[in-house]
Amino acid sequence: xxxxxxxxxxxxxxxxxLPGVSFGQGSLNPPGPPSPTMKTLDQLDAKLDNxxxxxxxxxxxxxxxxxxxxxxxxxxxxxxxxxxxxxxxVEAGDVTLNLNGFSLQGGAFSGDGVSxxxxxxxxxxxxxxxxxxxxxxxxAAVGSHAFDNLRFSGNRGGGLLATDTNVVTDCLASSxxxxxxxxxxxxxITNCVASANTGGGIIAGAGSTVARCxxxxxxxxxxxxxxxxxxxxxxxxxxxxxxxxxxxxDNRIENNTCAGNGNGIRITGTANLVIKNSASTNPASxxxxxxTNYNIVAGNxxxxxxxxxxxxxxxxxxxxxxxxxxxxNFSF
Numbered sequence: 001x002x003x004x005x006x007x008x009x010x011x012x013x014x015x016x017x018l019p020g021v022s023f024g025q026g027s028l029n030p031p032g033p034p035s036p037t038m039k040t041l042d043q044l045d046a047k048l049d050n051x052x053x054x055x056x057x058x059x060x061x062x063x064x065x066x067x068x069x070x071x072x073x074x075x076x077x078x079x080x081x082x083x084x085x086x087x088x089x090v091e092a093g094d095v096t097l098n099l100n101g102f103s104l105q106g107g108a109f110s111g112d113g114v115s116x117x118x119x120x121x122x123x124x125x126x127x128x129x130x131x132x133x134x135x136x137x138x139x140a141a142v143g144s145h146a147f148d149n150l151r152f153s154g155n156r157g158g159g160l161l162a163t164d165t166n167v168v169t170d171c172l173a174s175s176x177x178x179x180x181x182x183x184x185x186x187x188x189i190t191n192c193v194a195s196a197n198t199g200g201g202i203i204a205g206a207g208s209t210v211a212r213c214x215x216x217x218x219x220x221x222x223x224x225x226x227x228x229x230x231x232x233x234x235x236x237x238x239x240x241x242x243x244x245x246x247x248x249x250d251n252r253i254e255n256n257t258c259a260g261n262g263n264g265i266r267i268t269g270t271a272n273l274v275i276k277n278s279a280s281t282n283p284a285s286x287x288x289x290x291x292t293n294y295n296i297v298a299g300n301x302x303x304x305x306x307x308x309x310x311x312x313x314x315x316x317x318x319x320x321x322x323x324x325x326x327x328x329n330f331s332f
Contacts, residue, residue, distance in 0.1 A: 066091060136152040197218050207229065237257075276327060
């Protein structure tokens with residue numbers, strides 16, 4: 001039995017190497033041409049054709065170009081300002097305006113770079129620079145707008161000036177004549193930088209959020225808020241009046257860094273919560289403001305303000321018992 005099994009296995013193995021022996025593999029010819037797995041250039045072009053080049057739009061005596069229909073718009077080149085005219089006026093809602101990396105370049109007597117007017121809602125402007133206009137972007141419309149990846153500089157009346165309910169992200173405003181960013185109620189400004197704007201860095205209306213921003217070297221405040229705002233994880237320095245100023249109520253001011261300002265955190269309203277901030281070397285540049293790290297009137301809720309001792313040796317033994325308070329504000 002064993003001999004027969006061995007013989008059978010030997011015969012099977014031998015057949016695998018016998019010349020001329022082959023096994024069916026199926027047809028090697030494809031059943032047809034391969035199907036496309038990606039969009040063709042024509043399909044991509046058709047999608048892009050749905051966008052409208054702003055430079056092809058006519059204007060009037062008050063604006064170089066006018067957007068008066070909903071849709072997607074883009075720039076194919078820079079816009080140069082004309083005396084007494086806005087660069088782009090947006091009269092319609094549900095508009096997406098991609099500056100496409102180009103610049104709106106105003107002049108000494110030009111109007112606003114982008115003017116959003118009337119009842120236009122849901123306007124999104126992104127990806128470019130706006131400089132040397134009266135105001136870089138001004139929205140007198142009802143809001144629900146978004147602005148991102150924009151750079152504002154040299155605008156005489158401010159970088160971005162908008163009404164209520166706006167979202168501003170990843171923008172830079174520097175060396176503007178008014179505020180870098182000024183928005184109305186229920187707005188959000190995050191991951192933005194405002195530097196050397198003579199009217200202040202960031203001004204936000206009631207119910208707004210200002211988070212992870214930098215407000216530095218402005219003419220007044222790094223950040224100013226009204227009531228019921230969240231001011232979180234910002235860096236404010238070298239502002240002559242205050243790093244952060246709140247003149248309303250019910251704000252939460254948390255985890256901010258304020259250094260080298262007239263006041264670090266100045267609050268003239270009541271019922272505000274101030275916790276876990278760091279304020280240092282904020283001198284009295286304005287005697288009437290009583291410059292100090294924390295200039296806060298009575299009637300607010302403040303985490304313990306502690307002055308941490310400097311380390312006296314290389315051992316770095318810690319900040320002391322007061323600093324163990326999880327809500328402590330540091331002053332040094």
